[in-house]
Amino acid sequence: MPDESKPDGRLIDTRPSARPLDERRLAVLRAIVQDYVGTEEPVGSKALVERHNLGVSPATVRNDMAALEEEGYIHQPHTSAGRIPTDKGYRLFVDRLAEVKPMTAPERRAIRHFLEGAVDLDDVVARTVRLLAQLTRQVAVVQYPSLTRSTVRHIELVSLTPTKLMLVLITNTGRVEQRMVDCPAPVGEALLGDLRARLNGMAGGCRLPEVPTVLEDLPAGFDPADRPAVSTVLTVLFEALAEQNEERIMLAGTANLTRFGHDFPLTIRPVLEALEEQVVLLRLLGETADSAMTVRIGHEIAYEGLNSTSVVSVGYGSGDQSVAKLGVIGPTRMDYPGTMGAVRAVARYVGQILAES
Amino acid sequence: MPDESKPDGRLIDTRPSARPLDERRLAVLRAIVQDYVGTEEPVGSKALVERHNLGVSPATVRNDMAALEEEGYIHQPHTSAGRIPTDKGYRLFVDRLAEVKPMTAPERRAIRHFLEGAVDLDDVVARTVRLLAQLTRQVAVVQYPSLTRSTVRHIELVSLTPTKLMLVLITNTGRVEQRMVDCPAPVGEALLGDLRARLNGMAGGCRLPEVPTVLEDLPAGFDPADRPAVSTVLTVLFEALAEQNEERIMLAGTANLTRFGHDFPLTIRPVLEALEEQVVLLRLLGETADSAMTVRIGHEIAYEGLNSTSVVSVGYGSGDQSVAKLGVIGPTRMDYPGTMGAVRAVARYVGQILAES
DNA sequence: GACTGGCACTCAACTGGGCAGAGTGCCAGA
């Protein structure tokens, strides 16, 4: 019927979806995201026009909103409510509409100062994670500098009983791994000293993943009677190197989960459960690109319990190499520019601190 | 007026509060605690009589309740509501009305089996804390075996640079502490070996707190030129021994906080905050009596954020000595007998596992 | 063709009254 009323009978497709997203629509989306993050409430056309000078009337904004909704960037909880960004909307916001908000100079000084007070590796990690939680007011996760990228600083062998040794591996990042070794035959002090010296001579300074290759032929250099013991020690050492699971992480800011939303126990429970699963968190951080900052939003996260959260993560490292990851977990409705700024800044300064020590 | 009606005119004080708590009143309190823990709702006189055969009518129970309320063991959220136990009521319940509920044989087997799968100390602690959280469905806390009660198994010195050493302390509980030592003068391999041998000879097997006394005179036995370096090493070693703060704890079951109550964010927030403060948790466990089980209820807990929770804790250890504490934190409205049973059982089996390894 | 003002419509959220039910305290009587 409306079609008939057109004099020329031509069907004019005025559905907004038929047009590409133009500048103003993006501006509307940006404004929606900003307002929603601030107020936590669905944002309507009128309020939007009042708070941002978009230069158009609410009615126009409404048309734009209808278009954005059709494209799946925003959605309405119910008719006659304002709009809420979807995961897709946040994605567009992060990719094209937002800029990482740099920390102010005083903030940067404070970060640096706080991290410089650390006395050892544990303390660095502990301070980092607390700082990040405090800056972003969200849940922070920091992975301990991984063994993979580290180098061997020292390998120590300690005889506990004649057939029982303790193997201690010290890396350049200050991390210490210890393992018990049950030898098939008693190991004398002479052999122990010899083995210790050769291990350090050959593997000292090596990247951890290269160590097995470097030490492969070590048993051949020993008296045949001693070889079983040497092999056992090597086996344990290689195990320790390979054991990626041992990667530890530290958490802080779980109390910030209480700021999550209204529908409480339902949202928070799966998140708390996820946070207890080191495996989940490690995988989460593991998916982070090495150098660039990674933002995963809502359903982009593989783990179901975190589908109503977003994760901002980035690698950090001493020097130019990234040795581990850190990040924050918060509601999808988070301040992305600010969070990204804080994450980036903290990662940078931790890297510096590690490089110095 | 009622007084006048008595023929002899004697004033008979019939206020319930004037009488000591007799058997039935205690039974009523016990029933109230049990019902409230089960239902989470104020319990009334009628329901109480129906569910427990107290052998009296609701009206009688009401009188008893009035007495209990006057004594401060229970209270009413509002007129015309049932009663809720107070902290004082729970205290009486725990002290006089409840018995620790022992684990069943299959449960004990399962606990033992689960803990036996652990591969090292970290794993023992991790398994313990998870197990405890799962059994009690509350937040579990386990303190790492403390240095204080442990003995020295081995002290290792590693030369990193001529003036930089790494000191590694290994205890009989399998714990490893490392410290960097900056020496005032270069330390040769000969001195290092000598020092290492003497340290182990003199301190090996000692209780950690006794080590400073034992090693006090060590520098005197060395060449005067070497004494500064030896002293430095000792200083660092003693620091490491003294550093109680370094006591670590492990947490699990925070997701169980979601089962806390109705008035959510308000209750849970301070608890989450407290759980992040290792200091608070350590002090909490520190107040536990060494061997006996300790139950602290609501306001008995010094830390304000935990005033709506109860803490059940106990020491555990290898052999007969307690080396650390463990416990659970839950709402004051918890199943005390069951929780205490689980805590006791887990502590016992961890002790056994540690003694064996 | 793009924007705007106006209009009818929808729906969540709030309000107030009325009702049911659980629970109490008190009292007189067994």
Next chain:
DNA sequence: TCTGGCACTCTGCCCAGTTGAGTGCCAGTC
């Protein structure tokens, strides 16, 4: 000392009516 009965108090729930924010659509203007 206990019990049954009674009047009373509250909370929780349901229901209907109202408000207000927000929408979609349309006709008109630049």
